Amino acid sequence: xxxxxxxxxxxxxxxxxxxxxxxxxxxxxxxxxxxxxxxxxxxxxxxxxxxxxxxxxxxxxxxxxxxxxxxxxxxxxxxxxxxxxxxxxxxxxxxxxxxxxxxxxxxxxxxxxxxxxxxxxxxxxxxxxxxxxxxxxxxxxxxxxxxxxxxxxxxxxxxxxxxxxxxxxxxxxxxxxxxxxxxxxxxxxxxxxxxxxxxxxxxxxxxxxxxxxxxxxxxxxxxxxxxxxxxxxxxxxxxxxxxxxxxxxxxxxxxxxxxxxxxxxxxxxxxxxxxxxxxxxxxxxxxxxxxxxxxxxxxxxxxxxxxxxxxxxxxxxxxxxxxxxxxxxxxxxxxxxxxxxxxxxxxxxxxxxxxxxxxxxxxxxxxxxxxxxxxxxxxxxxxxxxxxxxxxxxxxxxxxxxxxxxxxxxxxxxxxxxxxxxxxxxxxxxxxxxxxxxxxxxxxxxxxxxxxxxxxxxxxxxxxxxxxxxxxxxxxxxxxxxxxxxxxxxxxxxxxxxxxxxxxxxxxxxxxxxxxxxxxxxxxxxxxxxxxxxxxxxxxxxxxxxxxxxxxxxxxxxxxxxxxxxxxxxxxxxxxxxxxxxxxxxxxxxxxxxxxxxxxxxxxxxxxxxxxxxxxxxxxxxxxxxxxxxxxxxxxxxxxxxxxxxxxxxxxxxxxxxxxxxxxxxxxxxxxxxxxxxxxxxxxxxxxxxxxx
Numbered sequence: 001x002x003x004x005x006x007x008x009x010x011x012x013x014x015x016x017x018x019x020x021x022x023x024x025x026x027x028x029x030x031x032x033x034x035x036x037x038x039x040x041x042x043x044x045x046x047x048x049x050x051x052x053x054x055x056x057x058x059x060x061x062x063x064x065x066x067x068x069x070x071x072x073x074x075x076x077x078x079x080x081x082x083x084x085x086x087x088x089x090x091x092x093x094x095x096x097x098x099x100x101x102x103x104x105x106x107x108x109x110x111x112x113x114x115x116x117x118x119x120x121x122x123x124x125x126x127x128x129x130x131x132x133x134x135x136x137x138x139x140x141x142x143x144x145x146x147x148x149x150x151x152x153x154x155x156x157x158x159x160x161x162x163x164x165x166x167x168x169x170x171x172x173x174x175x176x177x178x179x180x181x182x183x184x185x186x187x188x189x190x191x192x193x194x195x196x197x198x199x200x201x202x203x204x205x206x207x208x209x210x211x212x213x214x215x216x217x218x219x220x221x222x223x224x225x226x227x228x229x230x231x232x233x234x235x236x237x238x239x240x241x242x243x244x245x246x247x248x249x250x251x252x253x254x255x256x257x258x259x260x261x262x263x264x265x266x267x268x269x270x271x272x273x274x275x276x277x278x279x280x281x282x283x284x285x286x287x288x289x290x291x292x293x294x295x296x297x298x299x300x301x302x303x304x305x306x307x308x309x310x311x312x313x314x315x316x317x318x319x320x321x322x323x324x325x326x327x328x329x330x331x332x333x334x335x336x337x338x339x340x341x342x343x344x345x346x347x348x349x350x351x352x353x354x355x356x357x358x359x360x361x362x363x364x365x366x367x368x369x370x371x372x373x374x375x376x377x378x379x380x381x382x383x384x385x386x387x388x389x390x391x392x393x394x395x396x397x398x399x400x401x402x403x404x405x406x407x408x409x410x411x412x413x414x415x416x417x418x419x420x421x422x423x424x425x426x427x428x429x430x431x432x433x434x435x436x437x438x439x440x441x442x443x444x445x446x447x448x449x450x451x452x453x454x455x456x457x458x459x460x461x462x463x464x465x466x467x468x469x470x471x472x473x474x475x476x477x478x479x480x481x482x483x484x485x486x487x488x489x490x491x492x493x494x495x496x497x498x499x500x501x502x503x504x505x506x507x508x509x510x511x512x513x514x515x516x517x518x519x520x521x522x523x524x525x526x527x528x529x530x531x532x533x534x535x536x537x538x539x540x541x542x543x544x545x546x547x548x549x550x551x552x553x554x555x556x557x558x559x560x561x562x563x564x565x566x567x568x569x570x571x572x573x574x575x576x577x578x579x580x581x582x583x584x585x586x587x588x589x590x591x592x593x594x595x596x597x598x599x600x601x602x603x604x605x606x607x608x609x610x611x612x613x614x615x616x617x618x619x620x621x622x623x624x625x626x627x628x629x630x631x632x633x634x635x636x637x638x639x640x641x642x643x644x645x646x647x648x649x650x651x652x653x654x655x656x657x658x659x660x661x662x663x664x665x666x667x668x669x670x671x672x673x674x675x676x677x678x679x680x681x682x683x684x685x686x687x688x689x690x691x692x693x
Contacts, residue, residue, distance in 0.1 A: 121458075136233040
């Protein structure tokens with residue numbers, strides 16, 4: 001197996017080398033004149049200040065949890081937790097730093113046309129994408145190899161890998177929530193006072209919140225997203241390895257554990273090749289150019305997976321007592337590729353300005369603010385139907401072919417494309433910032449038109465990526481729930497826990513789990529509202545007290561708005577982030593102390609399933625609905641239904657303001673929230689097994 005591990009590590013290093021190549025290409029591009037560099041530096045400084053303060057806060061929580069895990073379980077569990085946390089944080093931090101340096105270069109490249117600007121923006125996003133998958137695969141693989149040399153028992157080894165997932169999840173939920181609160185607090189504050197009250201354009205340099213808004217794009221949509229998908233990527237691979245170990249017998253155990261690592265490695269190579277497919281044709285259709293990279297990546301991945309499946313998997317393998325052939329695993333992998341493509345197109349349909357849902361929200365804006373909100377809510381709820389049908393189909397096909405392990409392989413293949421998917425997502429905040437810089441330095445209108453066209457596609461790619469992340473998280477969480485039920489049998493074989501719907505503890509757990517995504521979303525929405533209020537007050541104060549600001553004769557205090565948001569976001573992220581960490585522990589002990597251990601485990605397991613079910617609906621509804629509201633505003637700004645400054649435009653700004661925390665804070669953060677609950681529950685089983693006979 002040494003040569004296979006060497007292949008996996010080589011593929012990970014290959015992605016890192018591509019990142020260095022892409023960074024050299026980006027860094028050598030012109031950053032523009034002094035005015036552009038000054039604005040870019042202000043954005044960079046604000047983003048670094050926020051992330052440094054955020055990571056210091058997370059470090060305190062992380063060190064405490066790591067110490068508890070070492071004390072309650074083992075040093076290997078503590079090390080795994082720290083590896084996951086550090087790598088997840090590193091992916092977000094480096095990704096953010098790349099983004100804040102690519103934005104000014106994209107703005108300057110837009111002077112030369114749409115193709116050079118697209119090239120810089122996409123390469124900047126690709127660096128983050130390849131960093132996420134390479135660090136994720138490298139971290140899991142190297143730690144797995146090292147653990148094997150420690151001569152640990154199988155469950156001790158699996159506990160350490162699960163702890164790595166826990167570390168990544170903890171960073172992810174803090175980064176998603178904190179970054180989301182920051183970016184949407186700035187965005188809402190800038191829009192409400194700037195666009196509606198003061199009547200000035202978006203990204204107008206007179207707006208005190210405009211730098212904070214650009215900072216927020218990077219700490220939320222780049223650093224937060226990178227940490228989120230790193231966590232989903234690592235968790236899914238680890239969960240698949242865990243199921244492989246639990247279901248396999250004899251020699252097939254190592255094959256089933258290494259198979260997801262191999263899928264990840266070959267798809268990394270395919271993703272790197274796919275980045276070179278991003279080329280504009282004569283139509284200058286940016287979305288088509290970006291989709292080329294996804295199609296090329298998926299096609300090459302399908303070929304590589306076909307080869308490796310028949311290479312590593314013997315003619316027949318025993319999984320959970322069933323004989324599985326290579327073709328069965330291949331079908332599961334291809335199902336994951338199909339689900340990924342289907343979710344992409346469905347999300348684009350509900351969030352792109354070219355299709356009925358967004359156009360219907362824009363049209364409803366003609367009658368006012370209320371009809372915009374009503375139509376947006378209707379679209380957000382409708383948007384759940386097709387993705388759920390696709391996921392159900394994927395689950396059934398995968399289960400028929402290879403049981404629960406088949407579902408895990410399908411989920412792994414979905415996440416194996418994360419390199420190219422993150423590249424498409426991270427492209428978004430770069431183009432958004434570039435448009436802001438163009439506006440602030442008052443470049444020619446044709447340059448702003450180029451950055452606007454890139455940004456409009458960026459809004460769609462960000463929404464698509466969120467749909468992809470949610471779908472893959474649903475499958476990964478189902479895999480984690482299966483691991484919970486299997487671990488429950490291993491640690492407590494005498495309890496005979498059955499999850500039957502006529503059991504009141506099962507129903508109670510489903511109800512408790514079902515309410516958690518709503519409670520979590522409520523807390524995070526309130527946090528955004530609180531942060532936004534602080535920005536609104538500050539922007540109003542500066543407009544009222546700084547002489548000559550509205551006339552353009554004086555500069556606003558950008559740093560003050562950034563500092564206010566930094567403090568608010570970090571303060572507000574604590575309680576929602578700890579909800580999924582503490583709830584499983586609280587619920588188990590509450591039932592255990594009042595009824596007994598068996599009922600406590602049944603309630604806890606049912607709660608996990610309830611969270612998965614309602615969480616997927618809430619997350620899809622929020623992200624798709626928010627994306628539809630956002631692009632409905634852009635559709636009107638392009639000249640439809642009265643264009644800018646019309647009544648429809650004002651109504652669409654309100655809808656976009658409501659949709660902002662939907663799509664960029666609460667909805668995306670539900671992904672790590674679901675998974676962290678499952679991971680905490682798995683670790684809780686291991687801890688309780690040491691104290692309960």
